[in-house]
Amino acid sequence: MTASERVGGRRKPDGYDPQRTRRALVDSALARFERDGFDRTTLQDIVDDAGLTKGAFYYHFDGKEEVLWQIQNEYLDTQIAQATAIVTGSDAPVEQLRALIGLSLLGAADYRSHVAIFHQERRHLTGDRLDSIIRKRDELEQHFRDAVRRGIEQGVFRSALNERIVTFAIIGMCASAFQWYRPGGRLSIDEVAGQFCDLVLDGLLA
Structure with missing residues (x-):
């Protein structure tokens, strides 16, 4: 045997x-x-x-940490794959950013537990596992940052904006959704995403 x-x-x-x-x-x-x-x-x-x-x-x-790592990977791998498809499917920064914001909010709804654990329990990862999750997080964030940068370079977004600050603000706003959004509420996640996009783009457009 x-x-x-x-x-x-x-x-x-x-x-x-x-x-x-x-x-x-x-x-x-x-x-x-x-x-x-x-x-x-x-x-x-x-x-x-x-x-x-x-x-x-x-x-x-091999232990609890590996399961935690697996949970983090499930969420990030899905988000990265879809974000990559978004940025390769359009050259328009506004369309890219709108789709990325929608993706992030849908992720907070569809993977609510994963997102909560990502933000609250990631500190328990160590060594190579932590490093791999940080790399994936950075890869996902880079898609947002690239869309913002392209918008600034093309004159679509205001030139005075700092792409790094804008990116962190957008991601932070989207990430908070897992704390308050509940399916079945007055607004669907698509409606929430639409309002988030309008709010962000109103502040970015030149």
Whole structure:
């Protein structure tokens, strides 16, 4: 019997689905980290909520930090892929920035728990894992910054603007949405995104 045939020292049961098991563990950790925080969440909490064992956990992850890293990657990888598609699909800075703001707000709604954990629990990552998340965060932010810079260079946005300050202001405003936006409220996320875009662009346009 090979190690890959075992979970926690036991033979995998017939019909064992490693992807489903891994997903269950990530989802369990996601809910726990958001509710209780990384420090207060125990490994036993995660496996109990997932209906699994510690053996199953260690088959997929080396510890809580790796699960936290996985959660961060899920959100950032999705955002980066979509942001890249936005900036390569249009040369117009206004269209790019409007789409990027919409993407960020939709991310805060669709990945609310991921975003909350990204901002509140990222400090628990260390070493190469932390470095990789910072690189991805910077890559995502660069798409916003490039759109702002192009708008200034093309005379579409006001020349007195500092692209770095503008970028941080936009991202900070969008990132805060996870704290107050709730699906089913008076405004849909698309309506919120529209108002955010109007607010930002009114302050940028030359």
